[in-house]
Amino acid sequence: MKHCLWTVAALACAAGQLPAQTPPSFAVASVRATTPDDRRFGMQFLPGGRLEMTNLPLQIIIAIAYNLPFQSPRLTGGPAWIRSDRYAIEAGAEKGAIPMGLSGEALQQKMKLMLQTLLADRFKLVVRREMREMPIYAVVVAKDGPKLEKAKVEEKDCPPVRTSDGFSCHEFMGGQGRGLHGQAVSVADVASYVENWAERPVIDKTGIQGLFHIETKPWVSMRLGPVPPAGAKAEDGSDVADLPTLFTVFANMGLKLEAQKGPAEIFEITHIEKPAEN
Numbered sequence: 001m002k003h004c005l006w007t008v009a010a011l012a013c014a015a016g017q018l019p020a021q022t023p024p025s026f027a028v029a030s031v032r033a034t035t036p037d038d039r040r041f042g043m044q045f046l047p048g049g050r051l052e053m054t055n056l057p058l059q060i061i062i063a064i065a066y067n068l069p070f071q072s073p074r075l076t077g078g079p080a081w082i083r084s085d086r087y088a089i090e091a092g093a094e095k096g097a098i099p100m101g102l103s104g105e106a107l108q109q110k111m112k113l114m115l116q117t118l119l120a121d122r123f124k125l126v127v128r129r130e131m132r133e134m135p136i137y138a139v140v141v142a143k144d145g146p147k148l149e150k151a152k153v154e155e156k157d158c159p160p161v162r163t164s165d166g167f168s169c170h171e172f173m174g175g176q177g178r179g180l181h182g183q184a185v186s187v188a189d190v191a192s193y194v195e196n197w198a199e200r201p202v203i204d205k206t207g208i209q210g211l212f213h214i215e216t217k218p219w220v221s222m223r224l225g226p227v228p229p230a231g232a233k234a235e236d237g238s239d240v241a242d243l244p245t246l247f248t249v250f251a252n253m254g255l256k257l258e259a260q261k262g263p264a265e266i267f268e269i270t271h272i273e274k275p276a277e278n
Contacts (some may be wrong), residue, residue, distance in 0.1 A: 024053070024110065028114065029091035031275050038086070045108045047160050049093025051115065058082040058123070061089065065115040065128065065134045066246075066267055068194040070115040078269035085274070091118060094193040104160045104169055126271040138205045138258045139191045139197055139250065147254035149213035151184035158184060158211075169211060179218045180249075187255070194246060198222055201264040206255065214253070219246045 026049070034055045041055040043064065053061060059071045068075050091114070094274045096111060119125040151169075158169035169184040176197040182189065191204040201221060220243045250257045 001062060013220040023117045023120075024097070025121070026114050026115045027094040027097070029118050029122070031118075032048045032088050032123050034086045034088050041086075044161065045104075045111050047102075047107065049098035049111060049114070051091040051111055052271050053087070053089040055086050055088060057084065057086050060126065061087065061115075061189075062119060062127075062269070065112050065119055067109075067112060067192075068267060069192055072201070072203050073195070073199060074264060074266050076266065080273055081274070082269070082272060089118070090124035090196070098185065101254045102160060103155065104158050104167040107160050108170075114163065114265075124271060124273040125269065128270045130266055130268075132266050133261060134264055134266075136260055136262045136264050137200055138260045139187065139202065139204045140256050140258055140268070141206050141208070142254050142256045145254055146206070146208060147252070148187075148208070148212040148214075151213050153184050153211065155211060172214075174218075176221065177218050180214050180216045181210075182214040185214055186211055190214060190253075198246070201236065202257075203262065203264065216249050216252065217244060219244050219249050222246055 008143070038055045042052075043054070043056065044050075044052045046052065059078070062068075062082070063070050063072060063075055066075070093111070093114060098107065102110070138156055138272075152168065153167070159167065162168040162171070170186070170189050171182065172185065172189070172193050173181040175193075180190065180193065182193075185210045187194075187206050188204040191202045195202040197219075218238055222245070245250075247257050
């Protein structure tokens, strides 16, 4: 089984030596811890290579950098403080490092690699990655086929950032208690996002391409826990007793969530330190 340690320098991995490459990085970066009374939070990948993260737990910042759901079961390890300590990060790429006109998705992928380098440099983060055979949920096409509404834009027309009227691609509002609300998202986006509320990795195996407009009802938790009290309400005001399971939410989209055993990539934090502030 192949294991890789990801640090600020590219390392040789398992079967053979790979040529060393300089990882992409921001030209300037500011990192500071935020205070408990700071109520602002958010994140923006901006054209030109500017990153703004406000009052986010470090665990979520790491998950973003490695393309993981913010509370994915595939991100493990690390001390307790990475889940409690919050940080503000402002960073900018060197002029010309980010080509103008990139799609929002391409912009984010390039800048996430830069964020990985920043975390390795400022937090001394080391992440061990490996593929494991484990219980997963596979998203497959249901017997009668998908029931998905096409988005009003195609990938090539996606704006790089959210527009003034709130339109964006590959982003969701809501979650378990409010339902999924995505204006232009892929099935892979859906699988990744619902993994936040599943007890195992959720893998898209549909082969469906393209962007869709997704609107769902809230759903009940898949994780074991106390039974909600009578009359309990979801975030959107729905009666919890009337909510569907996540399996039903997928069935309503013409998809099926299947419990399987299969490969999933695991990200283990093996080393991290609190940063020296600017």
